[in-house]
Amino acid sequence: MAKSLNRHFHFLGSSKRAKPSGPLWLPAADVYQTPEGWLVKVELAGVSAEDIEIDIQGNVLYIAGSRKDRSCGGDVSYQQMEITYSRFEKTLNFPASIDGATVEHNFDNGLLIIRLRKGGAVKSQTS
Amino acid sequence: MAEANEQNKGASKERVGEQFEIPVLPLQNTTLFPETVVPLAVGRERSTKAVEASLATEEKLLACITTKTDNVTGDDAKPSDLYKIGALVNIKRMMRNEGVMQLIVQGMDRFEVKEWVGEQPYLKAKIEILPELRRVDDEEIEALKRNIQGMIQQALALLPQVPPEVRMAVMSQDNPVQLAYFLASVLDLGVETEQKMLESSTVDGLLTLTHAALARELEIMQIRSKISSEAQSEMDKAQRDYVLRQQMKAIQKELGEDDTGEKAEASQLRERLEQADLPEDVRKEATRELRRMEQLPQSAPDYHVIRTYLEYVLELPWRKSSEEKLDLNEARKILDEDHYGLEDIKKRILESLAVMKLRPDSKSPILLFVGPPGVGKTSLGRSIARSLGREFERMSLGGMRDEAELRGHRRTYIGAMPGRIIQALRRVAVNNPVMMLDEIDKLGNDYRGDPSAALLEILDPQQNNTFRDNYLDLPFDLSKVFFIATANQLAPIPAPLRDRMEIIQLAGYSDLEKLNIAKQYLVPRQIKENGLTNEQLEITDDTINRLTSRYTREAGVRQLERTIGNIARKVALHVAEGSKEKVVVDASDVKEYLGGPRFYPESAREELPPGVATGMAWTEMGGEVLFIEATLLPGSSGLTLTGQLGEVMKESAQAARSYLWSHAVEFGINPEVIKQNGVHLHVPAGAIPKDGPSAGVTMSSALASLYTGRKVHPDTAMTGEITLSGLVFPIAGLKEKVLAAFRAGIRRIILPYQNEADLEDIPEDVRNQIEFIPVSKISEVLNAALEKDVSESPAAGYLPQSADHQPEQTGERLIAKEKDG
Numbered sequence: 001m002a003k004s005l006n007r008h009f010h011f012l013g014s015s016k017r018a019k020p021s022g023p024l025w026l027p028a029a030d031v032y033q034t035p036e037g038w039l040v041k042v043e044l045a046g047v048s049a050e051d052i053e054i055d056i057q058g059n060v061l062y063i064a065g066s067r068k069d070r071s072c073g074g075d076v077s078y079q080q081m082e083i084t085y086s087r088f089e090k091t092l093n094f095p096a097s098i099d100g101a102t103v104e105h106n107f108d109n110g111l112l113i114i115r116l117r118k119g120g121a122v123k124s125q126t127s
Numbered sequence: 128m129a130e131a132n133e134q135n136k137g138a139s140k141e142r143v144g145e146q147f148e149i150p151v152l153p154l155q156n157t158t159l160f161p162e163t164v165v166p167l168a169v170g171r172e173r174s175t176k177a178v179e180a181s182l183a184t185e186e187k188l189l190a191c192i193t194t195k196t197d198n199v200t201g202d203d204a205k206p207s208d209l210y211k212i213g214a215l216v217n218i219k220r221m222m223r224n225e226g227v228m229q230l231i232v233q234g235m236d237r238f239e240v241k242e243w244v245g246e247q248p249y250l251k252a253k254i255e256i257l258p259e260l261r262r263v264d265d266e267e268i269e270a271l272k273r274n275i276q277g278m279i280q281q282a283l284a285l286l287p288q289v290p291p292e293v294r295m296a297v298m299s300q301d302n303p304v305q306l307a308y309f310l311a312s313v314l315d316l317g318v319e320t321e322q323k324m325l326e327s328s329t330v331d332g333l334l335t336l337t338h339a340a341l342a343r344e345l346e347i348m349q350i351r352s353k354i355s356s357e358a359q360s361e362m363d364k365a366q367r368d369y370v371l372r373q374q375m376k377a378i379q380k381e382l383g384e385d386d387t388g389e390k391a392e393a394s395q396l397r398e399r400l401e402q403a404d405l406p407e408d409v410r411k412e413a414t415r416e417l418r419r420m421e422q423l424p425q426s427a428p429d430y431h432v433i434r435t436y437l438e439y440v441l442e443l444p445w446r447k448s449s450e451e452k453l454d455l456n457e458a459r460k461i462l463d464e465d466h467y468g469l470e471d472i473k474k475r476i477l478e479s480l481a482v483m484k485l486r487p488d489s490k491s492p493i494l495l496f497v498g499p500p501g502v503g504k505t506s507l508g509r510s511i512a513r514s515l516g517r518e519f520e521r522m523s524l525g526g527m528r529d530e531a532e533l534r535g536h537r538r539t540y541i542g543a544m545p546g547r548i549i550q551a552l553r554r555v556a557v558n559n560p561v562m563m564l565d566e567i568d569k570l571g572n573d574y575r576g577d578p579s580a581a582l583l584e585i586l587d588p589q590q591n592n593t594f595r596d597n598y599l600d601l602p603f604d605l606s607k608v609f610f611i612a613t614a615n616q617l618a619p620i621p622a623p624l625r626d627r628m629e630i631i632q633l634a635g636y637s638d639l640e641k642l643n644i645a646k647q648y649l650v651p652r653q654i655k656e657n658g659l660t661n662e663q664l665e666i667t668d669d670t671i672n673r674l675t676s677r678y679t680r681e682a683g684v685r686q687l688e689r690t691i692g693n694i695a696r697k698v699a700l701h702v703a704e705g706s707k708e709k710v711v712v713d714a715s716d717v718k719e720y721l722g723g724p725r726f727y728p729e730s731a732r733e734e735l736p737p738g739v740a741t742g743m744a745w746t747e748m749g750g751e752v753l754f755i756e757a758t759l760l761p762g763s764s765g766l767t768l769t770g771q772l773g774e775v776m777k778e779s780a781q782a783a784r785s786y787l788w789s790h791a792v793e794f795g796i797n798p799e800v801i802k803q804n805g806v807h808l809h810v811p812a813g814a815i816p817k818d819g820p821s822a823g824v825t826m827s828s829a830l831a832s833l834y835t836g837r838k839v840h841p842d843t844a845m846t847g848e849i850t851l852s853g854l855v856f857p858i859a860g861l862k863e864k865v866l867a868a869f870r871a872g873i874r875r876i877i878l879p880y881q882n883e884a885d886l887e888d889i890p891e892d893v894r895n896q897i898e899f900i901p902v903s904k905i906s907e908v909l910n911a912a913l914e915k916d917v918s919e920s921p922a923a924g925y926l927p928q929s930a931d932h933q934p935e936q937t938g939e940r941l942i943a944k945e946k947d948g
Binding site for chain 1 (some may be wrong): 182183184186187217218219220221222223233235392762
């Protein structure tokens with residue numbers, strides 16, 4: 001009885017079930033240290049390579065872009081939708097400056113793989 | 128996160144100012160804010176189409192605008208019903224569920240409708256993304272932010288149910304805009320306020336609005352929380368009581384005390400009350416108490432007090448009497464069966480019975496049996512009950528010192544109980560029992576209370592029909608109760624109490640009576656109790672006589688019965704060991720069974736020296752013979768008395784001496800002997816206290832014998848009170864005294880003239896063997912008691928063994944002095 005009463009008075013967070021969030025989709029990422037430098041994996045299945053931007057500033061690696069639903073349109077209509085189609089941004093901090101590292105990136109089974117090698121010029125390459 | 132936000136700014140800026148056409152979802156009662164994730168349910172046809180259109184795009188964007196009023200639905204909302212500013216959202220999840228679309232959307236940017244493009248199949252508008260909120264006064268923003276955070280903390284303290292992760296998220300939110308939008312979407316602020324917050328274009332404005340809304344909300348929350356905690360604590364107490372009571376019931380059930388709830392208990396009592404045969408005033412009082420009890424919870428202490436009280440009231444025999452057997456012949460038979468002799472008492476009981484037969488509503492008599500122990504007072508009470516066919520209840524009053532024990536305690540006291548009288552009546556369950564009040568002479572009486580005062584009411588036939596026990600506080604009719612009190616002595620019973628009862632004296636039994644009692648009751652009973660038969664044990668009359676004279680000393684027969692039992696047990700041992708022969712116990716065998724005789728009765732002495740006389744005393748044990756010894760104390764003058772004599776006895780000794788002194792010549796006494804010599808009077812046995820006036824004549828005889836030198840007849844005993852003028856007054860307890868004297872071998876008894884009538888009580892066989900000499904004056908006593916001859920000189924008394932010289936010398940000297948004077 002007391003419990004139901006409490007439920008009655010419990011309104012914060014229940015009236016709308018809204019949650020605070022950033023405005024954007026933040027994809028998951030793994031970072032490895034390798035003998036040559038760094039290896040970064042980002043979960044970015046369904047993102048076209050041309051929709052990705054990569055930038056380095058000091059010890060920060062900045063990845064941004066958007067996933068766009070290119071299969072929609074026509075006569076199809078959604079029954080269920082769980083994949084987020086929106087702009088994304090990912091900011092990764094490194095212990096030391098990575099300025100001037102060589103950047104290679106390619107897609108492997110839906111993962112964006114970025115290799116950073118010390119020295120050399122920034123080189124953008126698609127595979 | 129902060130860095131991400133900064134980047135986010137940059138990214139969003141790209142769109143700012145951009146205008147594009149987009150499906151619009153009208154929202155009722157709710158406002159979406161940027162940077163929050165919200166679930167939405169969409170069911171209306173037009174809204175569904177708008178969502179589907181959005182889903183068909185690459186970016187899944189949708190414009191959400193709130194309706195100005197809540198009485199328009201998503202299907203018929205017109206552009207004019209909608210605000211201009213809304214939130215652009217990205218649809219993150221969608222599921223269809225029975226025709227309803229469940230969405231999770233994420234607020235992205237604020238926008239403003241520039242132009243409505245279409246209403247069918249869904250609302251469509253050209254919108255422009257609004258720029259980031261401007262910061263006007265950074266310090267004010269900081270102040271407002273901190274204030275808001277403080278209030279959030281207060282609010283969370285009032286909401287213990289909020290899960291910790293939400294707490295963490297809220298408390299760690301540092302971006303004031305995000306915080307404000309989150310609060311706005313979480314709190315129920317109303318559409319207007321929410322829309323104002325959404326439309327706010329500066330951070331300062333947004334925070335001011337948030338602050339005001341939150342402050343109001345917090346206040347409401349505090350009041351609600353207070354109300355809820357009060358309501359809860361009240362409910363908690365009620366709930367706790369309820370749970371405890373349930374548990375108690377379970378425990379009672381486990382203990383087998385349940386079967387009735389409090390209601391059942393009360394209704395059970397009510398039922399019994401209705402069925403019980405109660406006087407009207409009692410019923411009224413009981414009904415009132417029952418009503419009080421019904422209003423009390425079972426846990427109230429008074430509840431049980433009242434319940435016990437009601438049970439008492441219901442169990443008392445207010446009108447129930449046992450049926451009276453009023454067959455006089457039958458009653459006589461029972462009394463004769465149970466008791467030998469006691470003709471007077473039997474006669475008195477039969478008379479009462481006869482009255483009851485003629486007048487059934489007559490008051491029961493109140494009898495007092497006075498007599499030595501073991502004469503059958505208590506068993507007589509039992510026989511009376513049996514002969515009347517009534518219940519018998521006995522209570523001992525010995526040592527009782529609190530009147531509350533008889534009359535009960537008032538109910539206001541904890542542990543109060545009714546008195547013994549009411550308790551006894553409840554036990555016997557009839558209102559006309561024979562109630563025996565044993566040992567009424569041994570009632571205590573001190574500062575703690577006087578129970579005899581309470582007995583005055585109980586034993587008064589005029590008052591006891593409305594006896595009021597303190598506990599019951601209701602009048603109970605005791606007039607049908609046949610009260611019998613017993614006592615060993617009459618003297619300690621307060622006069623008013625004695626006055627209320629009919630006194631019946633039971634004297635001790637004579638040896639002949641004892642022999643008959645033993646033959647008729649004691650021996651058969653002991654044979655039976657020890658598992659023997661008449662074929663196995665026979666005790667001769669001689670044996671019984673020997674037992675009464677040498678092995679017991681009592682007025683009753685209790686010790687005699689024990690002694691017979693002792694013999695029977697020893698015979699039982701023989702029989703159990705296999706002996707088949709009949710055992711006949713003869714007087715000569717007694718020593719073998721019981722050892723040597725215990726008592727050598729104080730028998731009449733063969734010869735008494737001058738100065739010794741035989742008296743008789745009454746004791747609780749019956750009667751006894753005692754010797755009074757007097758001796759001269761030459762040279763001293765007073766009267767020395769020893770032998771634990773009481774005041775009355777001492778005074779009668781002085782009276783005896785004074786009388787003899789004043790009439791010395793008349794009795795042939797030389798007054799000089801009295802004058803010159805002191806007297807020592809001793810009454811053995813020295814350890815037993817004695818008192819009473821009845822030894823007056825004995826002391827006179829002893830002193831006269833001493834002064835005259837004439838011996839007292841050794842077979843003569845005497846009793847009687849004397850006066851200074853020489854008269855003899857009557858005494859009490861003559862029967863016991865005579866029986867004792869007879870046992871001691873006395874054959875002549877001097878007694879007061881007025882006591883002659885009492886001789887009728889004495890068994891005939893004794894009476895015929897004794898010569899009684901009634902007297903009214905001391906001179907007659909002395910004539911009867913003293914031998915004619917002067918055996919020795921008057922002074923011989925104090926030196927009986929020594930030679931002739933000294934006494935003669937003393938005598939000569941005394942005479943010489945007389946001559947001188």
